[in-house]
Amino acid sequence: MAALRSRLGGRLAYGGDYNPEQWPEEVWAEDVKMMREAGVNLVTVGVFSWTLLEPDPGHYTFDWLDRVMDLLADHDIAVDLATPTAAPPAWLPYEHPETRPLLADGTRLTFGSRQHYCSSSPIYRAKAAALVERLATRYATHPALALWHVNNEYPGVDGCHCDASAAHFRRWLADRYGDLDALNRAWGTSFWSQRYRAWAEITPPGKVLGAVNPAQRVDFRRFNGDAALECFTAERDLLRRITPAIPVTTNFMASYKFLDYWKWAAEEDVVALDAYPDARDPLGHVKAAMNYDLMRSLRAGRPWLLMESATGPVNSRRRNSARPPGQLRLRSHQAVARGADSVMFFQWRASAFGAEKYHSAMVPHAGADSRIWREVAALGSELRDLAEVGGTRVESEVAIVWDWPSWWALEEGGRPLADLAFHDQALAHYLPLWQANIAVDMVRPGADLSRYRLLVVPNLYLVDAEGAANITAFVEHGGHLVMSYFSGIVDENDQIILPGGHPGAFRDVLGVRIEEFNPLQDDESLTLRWSDDGSVSTASQWQDLMRTESAEALATFTDGMFGELPAVTRNTYGHGTATYIGTQLDTERLASVLTDAVATAGVRPVAQVPEGVEAVRRHAADGGSHLFLLNHTDAPITVELPTKTALHLPPQGVTILREEA
């Protein structure tokens, strides 16, 4: 990132996906002129240009791209050059039909969209490598080249079931388990007579009557991600060899369930995010904040790139409403506040054709005489003045545990409560911290927790021994823990951690023992009585049938089929405390539990501001900082500053205060 920042003259990056291949060349001149007007200094080029660069198999031609790169260089616009490997040309599936993904139901995907390749295909990989090598070699020293953008939004939801994928899955399993006995143990194949006597017998999980072995499914998710990640690292290795000074990234899809971005981020030079929060979702800005914090956390707090966002509506929702006036500015600053060193959009100029022509752009169909263009130009101008924010850091003393394999395992079939969804739970725990303007990082269960005072663990269903020990040690050494129900139940192979009551991984640190899980019916709720003040609240969705051992009850169920039982507990363990929430609290009570824990941990908010104002601080190495104050409401708000001056934030307004060291 330092390289990129330096390349941009220390400025934040501003720009978007630039697809000149969709337009006659006479439009290009207007493009660069308008880019200059709007302060654009970085554009992503070539994301879907494979067919232009290799029109026939093995015949490469770069003339078109040369002209684009030269034009941009001439206008001092840096290029985030994409490897176009997300969309092979029509000749690949035509000449090699077996490169198309095969779904679990036996359907082969066809050409006509994008991402129509099997990650495990040797042919695809070879063709991709050959092109990337030529691309990198040709532009290695081009003055426009500033960043590599590998592929595009790697998918992971389905996985390929073709023979090549199955063979690859088996090799991956052999690497993971060493021998079949280990795999049979890990997958619990003594259940339903599923023992494998030969690697060749193993297949991707397909269609069955009933339910597939859940450990097999979780491993197939791991494998799918790794197969795609291999595609990424293969390209990255080529790029690093040829252009060692140019950073490499790929664009993530925020809290995307199907790829473990902890693993991905470790393989790239900078995290890049495509962020499309729903403009009309009342919690859209909170979800955005959570995603930004996640992106920042993926590489330990380093600045990241907002690689794609929308100037207006997307076209993938049922009702793609226009963006409210002012929101583009507000939300763009929000990303910067939470660690982005760029504001970029998909795309520069709205397409006239294709599947995404109703996706908004920096230059809309209506052209320059339009609200959107005026907002885009104004934002570019404003960001030019924020250069010194680049490279600064957000600092947090609170962390939320976010783990992909646990997410996958939690949402497999056959659980006590099918409705329990990780993302919703993570958001529910994030929301009160966001409302209180508490800075938060996300961490893996096994991460270095030494910088944190409070660790929040929403429904960490699956945890390996190392993760469990790490969390336990965190408390023992004085950390404060808040953990929600159905955590620590299974190990990395989705096997119940035995013996004794649940949660096997955390019984000691929590000081409780759970005999049974009691998911509540849709319309069922229970009453909680809180020990501190005798007040009551309502619980829903889940009831642990739990006994305290060393813990004390903070709240007790007072009704329901099982009578009085502890519901929320706190345990002192070593030098720290562990609070456990054995039910779904209402929004207010979950907030109280978390803000009490914040207070106990001695964590302070970023700033004392009225409700509706988001306060985030980026810290510079010199001890100075920028305080971002963002008014997400439709009303003006006055913020009393510590300096006793009052700051007036208009509706949807933003103010950025420069604080000296």
Next chain:
Amino acid sequence: MAALRSRLGGRLAYGGDYNPEQWPEEVWAEDVKMMREAGVNLVTVGVFSWTLLEPDPGHYTFDWLDRVMDLLADHDIAVDLATPTAAPPAWLPYEHPETRPLLADGTRLTFGSRQHYCSSSPIYRAKAAALVERLATRYATHPALALWHVNNEYPGVDGCHCDASAAHFRRWLADRYGDLDALNRAWGTSFWSQRYRAWAEITPPGKVLGAVNPAQRVDFRRFNGDAALECFTAERDLLRRITPAIPVTTNFMASYKFLDYWKWAAEEDVVALDAYPDARDPLGHVKAAMNYDLMRSLRAGRPWLLMESATGPVNSRRRNSARPPGQLRLRSHQAVARGADSVMFFQWRASAFGAEKYHSAMVPHAGADSRIWREVAALGSELRDLAEVGGTRVESEVAIVWDWPSWWALEEGGRPLADLAFHDQALAHYLPLWQANIAVDMVRPGADLSRYRLLVVPNLYLVDAEGAANITAFVEHGGHLVMSYFSGIVDENDQIILPGGHPGAFRDVLGVRIEEFNPLQDDESLTLRWSDDGSVSTASQWQDLMRTESAEALATFTDGMFGELPAVTRNTYGHGTATYIGTQLDTERLASVLTDAVATAGVRPVAQVPEGVEAVRRHAADGGSHLFLLNHTDAPITVELPTKTALHLPPQGVTILREEA
């Protein structure tokens, strides 16, 4: 039609599908006796008799059909003889499995229903032609033969994805585009690297991750229809060669999304409709009226045939309620009023077996001692007296634009508003005209509009240059236009009509410029203030962010995120006016806009009758006419006639007045 009318002795056709193959021959004598009783003069024979006529491949036998034809001729019942090509015998898919349609997901359809053939299959086509030729030759001079009924309810929803279909699709594309460069431009294949370098690389749109190229999908819809239409015209050509005097038709399925009936109607001698409005749908009779007007319009106002309808319930709905008493008569007359020269049913005698045995019939399971039979016999008697209506015409000065490719493109994925459905919109615009008893035709965008004073254009998303110019010229020359939002956005290839603001095709004639589309959320509504009287109304679903250029605002949005903006406008253009509706009006206001436009255009209702009474007039060549008055309510209604006499219509009652020239 004149030939058919003459063959029927000038009478309207009355009858139904007659499937004697389902019954022992001793029942046939009872059939013809009852047909005579009921006034049946035309029956459709042989729709599903391929297996009887060609029991083994290449072995033809017509004895059975000879006996049926002779029996009917003996009783002076004319025959609408069907080519049985909608349901090949079991031996075709058995001997040629590749003739079965292949779905996009790779599933081959099986035998056991009907329509189990690929329209592009050379084998199917050859077998169909061989049979049709023999059938036509054999009965060319048979006295019973009055009409050819080709195939049955050609389907179009899915399309076949087999190799033969794919090759046919490529030939069709080569015909349409000439060369690959033209196709690549039309499909916008520079988006997502989709350029084709060889025809062979192109496939039908199949399953993908994300979205298929929308132009490819719209072209595949066009192709599907054309492939089926080729099957029709191939049979028709044979029939015309052998029996040039016998008219040829096939039965349409009303406002069926998947076939462009404008193209089909041009290829046949008379339009035939299968109409199954829901007997219990409160708008069932209005939908029926709209479909009848569409059928009449398909061949420029010529009389059409109601080929299939139901005496009682169908069996395809979730709850197939019985038909209310009197509705059979009322709704049958409604079809005649709107231009039908026949009333026919599926089917003569209710089946004892098979997939449609609970579909009602002229002779129900309960036999002749039944309400249904009594209503059928009475209706037949009444229609005998309406002979002089045959051949007369409905005349209209208002037209609604109805275009299939626009329908297809509008409902593709990735649009601003996924819920926007053409049929619903067409009905919403038709309803107030129906309520006001304004006679209406449907037209294509490029049709001759010279006979119309008012043109209503509901959401014509896609329009080619010729259509746009035609509509513009209509206004310029003094016509009045009412157009709804999201019209004129893309050309025939689903490409945005650029440059500048929307709607590219109609900006001049409408005198407005739209910068952004703002689909509203489900529960969101806006307030409109109307310029003429300051009244307010509610808008929903859609908001154009629009500026007037030469137009004036008839109504203005007064709230919402974007403040005051024009919502409904009127532009004077040449000698005419163009009213534009940039939102979804409520039912009452849409009615006002349309009836105001009717008044401005100087169009008069068919008759001044109380609400709930439908008035339709058929005009004879001699200047005389028949006025149909239909009471669709459950209460008696008195109609004051211009002659100052009062006419009493009972609930569900019908009166037909003969008006002299």
Next chain:
Amino acid sequence: MAALRSRLGGRLAYGGDYNPEQWPEEVWAEDVKMMREAGVNLVTVGVFSWTLLEPDPGHYTFDWLDRVMDLLADHDIAVDLATPTAAPPAWLPYEHPETRPLLADGTRLTFGSRQHYCSSSPIYRAKAAALVERLATRYATHPALALWHVNNEYPGVDGCHCDASAAHFRRWLADRYGDLDALNRAWGTSFWSQRYRAWAEITPPGKVLGAVNPAQRVDFRRFNGDAALECFTAERDLLRRITPAIPVTTNFMASYKFLDYWKWAAEEDVVALDAYPDARDPLGHVKAAMNYDLMRSLRAGRPWLLMESATGPVNSRRRNSARPPGQLRLRSHQAVARGADSVMFFQWRASAFGAEKYHSAMVPHAGADSRIWREVAALGSELRDLAEVGGTRVESEVAIVWDWPSWWALEEGGRPLADLAFHDQALAHYLPLWQANIAVDMVRPGADLSRYRLLVVPNLYLVDAEGAANITAFVEHGGHLVMSYFSGIVDENDQIILPGGHPGAFRDVLGVRIEEFNPLQDDESLTLRWSDDGSVSTASQWQDLMRTESAEALATFTDGMFGELPAVTRNTYGHGTATYIGTQLDTERLASVLTDAVATAGVRPVAQVPEGVEAVRRHAADGGSHLFLLNHTDAPITVELPTKTALHLPPQGVTILREEA
């Protein structure tokens, strides 16, 4: 069963599925110790152990099972030994991919779950037989062996569509129909040109446009069941040959739509049931009672085995709530009351892995220090004292007709009312009889009805001539009949029983003639006036348009489109009466009609007890009996006994009274 009872020392069986292969051998000693503590005397072993017994194709090894059998024998725990044929090892689909079921959409099922075999596969059948023969031979004289448990929960929902299945289907059809003409007649193939000229042309019903021939679909359901049943009888024959003294069973899935358990029960020595009523369903206990009565009836009242049930939640529902305290005891006794000679669970020890690890067990994850274990142990102790109930009989004078082919045909597509579901209707008719504590059997239409006074026939859509004649004769000879609408409409081939009005099979005995069916719309209801007292009630969902012939109207529709029409009728026929219900009555009126019929038939309740108490009696051969009184409410109830003493039943309480002869 006598053999089993004797093997268990006259005691009821108590235990569950024991899967020691999931645990290290050191756990086994604890298992048998805890089994003894809980009074376990029968465990099901080996249900999923094929891979352990035949780890490689043709290599058998029984050491593991020897040790398990010996250990159990040593502790006097009898074994229900399973043939493990429900889950072939991974090597079977690997070496013989064609043994995997093929779905109608062309998808092959994969390995990774269970039941991944085609019932028609010769290879599967041969491998199963070879293993079963060795298993039976090895343990033929083992002291632990008490019962054979063949396969597990045979499925039937989808059916296999592979070539072997298709060929098998054709052989089955040839057996059923003898020649193709008969098949063509039975299937009504003159509809839609579906005639077959060769057996080879026939396929399983697959995917089609529109609807498959319904007779073909019903026959395919019959065939699917028979194909699975052949697998069962093949194993049974081997077992009977080798161990003639050991009874053979397989476990049924209660009112499972897809297998005709009348046919299955006739082939086994004792009926065994897996029962998982929803613990939180307000009607869960009534559905359980109905299922238990059905199981008892399948073999003419003989005691049956509760083979699987749950100590707590299952894991297949969306929200698997814990079981209320006391319910395990109450519901277990309910099964015994209704004829079970066992209480058994899936499974002994909760799995740590696999797809069912959250299914509750006798030993939960929490171990012996748990509520569940304490309830399990207490129940075992209590059942030990109920030994004398074993072998006794429930006696009924009322029967409900329950017929699988009618169920299948009723729920095919294209019916007048798609929502009409047999199971719901059977339950609606069962409920008031259960509430009145009337003992009820289920019977086939053709069963010996001589022991019954009242026959209840819910919506028997399909009935063959023998069944119709049998029901008619029942009434003629003095029986009382209550029949609901849409009964007797079609014969065994789904062909309308003609001529004349509906219901063709029962017009005479009912004394009515139905002209039309009028399914009501979702929100539509009609008013009924009852002849006896002039009261009114509400009808919904269905209206027969009916005339009485010899019957009298008990209730009359007073409104709706068709005016006054008979709705509920009674006919005197021979020495009996036939009540017909031509609409969907509300719950109270259906109860009145049924309890009136009970009274007319002179049938007495088991006992006069307050509402909410279930009373069931098991009669011993010596004339003595046990009266089970079960309080399903959450309140205490006092029952006045005929002996004038009062019995206090606590909430969820059970009392069993020993009554002398």
